[in-house]
Amino acid sequence: RSQSCEFYKLAYDIQPSCLINSRVGNEFGDYWIPGDNKIPEGEDAKDMYWETPGTLNNTWGYKSFDMDWKSTNELLFWITEITSKGGNYLLNVGPTSEGIFPEKNLEQLKAIGKWMDVNGESVYGTTTWRVSREGPTKLLMKGSGDRERKGFTTDFKTEDFWFSAKNNCIYVTSLKWPDGKQILIKSFAQLKEETKQEIKNVEMLGCREKLSWKMDENGLHVSLPVQRPNPNGYVLKISPVGTIKSYE
Numbered sequence: 001r002s003q004s005c006e007f008y009k010l011a012y013d014i015q016p017s018c019l020i021n022s023r024v025g026n027e028f029g030d031y032w033i034p035g036d037n038k039i040p041e042g043e044d045a046k047d048m049y050w051e052t053p054g055t056l057n058n059t060w061g062y063k064s065f066d067m068d069w070k071s072t073n074e075l076l077f078w079i080t081e082i083t084s085k086g087g088n089y090l091l092n093v094g095p096t097s098e099g100i101f102p103e104k105n106l107e108q109l110k111a112i113g114k115w116m117d118v119n120g121e122s123v124y125g126t127t128t129w130r131v132s133r134e135g136p137t138k139l140l141m142k143g144s145g146d147r148e149r150k151g152f153t154t155d156f157k158t159e160d161f162w163f164s165a166k167n168n169c170i171y172v173t174s175l176k177w178p179d180g181k182q183i184l185i186k187s188f189a190q191l192k193e194e195t196k197q198e199i200k201n202v203e204m205l206g207c208r209e210k211l212s213w214k215m216d217e218n219g220l221h222v223s224l225p226v227q228r229p230n231p232n233g234y235v236l237k238i239s240p241v242g243t244i245k246s247y248e
Contacts (some may be wrong), residue, residue, distance in 0.1 A: 001026040021051065025031045025067075036060075039081055039141040051088040054078055054104055058148040062094040070246070072111040073175060076232055078137070080110070080173045083123050084132040084162040111232075118206035119235040122171035123207030126164035134187050146189050156233075161185055170240065175233040181224045188220035201239040206230065 003015045004026040011020055022029035031049035034040045039052055058073075059066045070078075075091075082089045091154065093109070095101050116123070141147065158178035164171045172185055202213040202222055206229030213222045222236065 005137050006026045023135040037144040040226055051090050051175050052082055052089045053090045055092050056108055060142055062096045072232060075108060075112055076115060076175055083126060083164050086128040098183055115230050115232055118230045121205060122164055124172055126166040127186045129163040129165045129170055131163060131187050133162045170238040177228060181223050184219050186219040199238060199240050203237050205235045205237055
């Protein structure tokens, strides 16, 4: 414990504005690291700052033998799941010995960048909402070895939604566009029942078209537009009447 304290103090003496993660050990650190390529389950991350370090395949740095690249859909899942639980995603890119990023890495990052250009508002500077997600798909990301053994083959459903909040707005992220135009977000029925709040506006990030929607005892019904702002799902921005409760 004394060594952890000494190291912790040394870093602050050199750079007082730095942040040190929990890997310094012995319950020191400014924020928690659950593990490499690991997302905490349930309420494990409640009431604390945390960050998941992740990789674009299964290994750190550049490994010529590791071609198990994460797809755009999988990387967006990691970003969305971590955001919904209030965490930060530290995504590693490993250059070759010549300092060159593999072409696949560049493709991945460009695809994420295009999604962020449209939907980054739902990620940056957000906090958790009253629930993190709803829907039938449940994935447990227990670490690098677990991901390498099991792979990532889940087909997300149109009923899968993740939530985040910022500036008195609630963001609803879906990673799959429905075959039809109609969706139902059930968690908003609980919002009205528990807080008596009403919804005053529903819009889709990156879409200028006005959306049709209605609330009933089952939740929020939304009619989606024909044009898709991005091929990898969509994000709805919900503006309620009154101030939403902060869940930081």
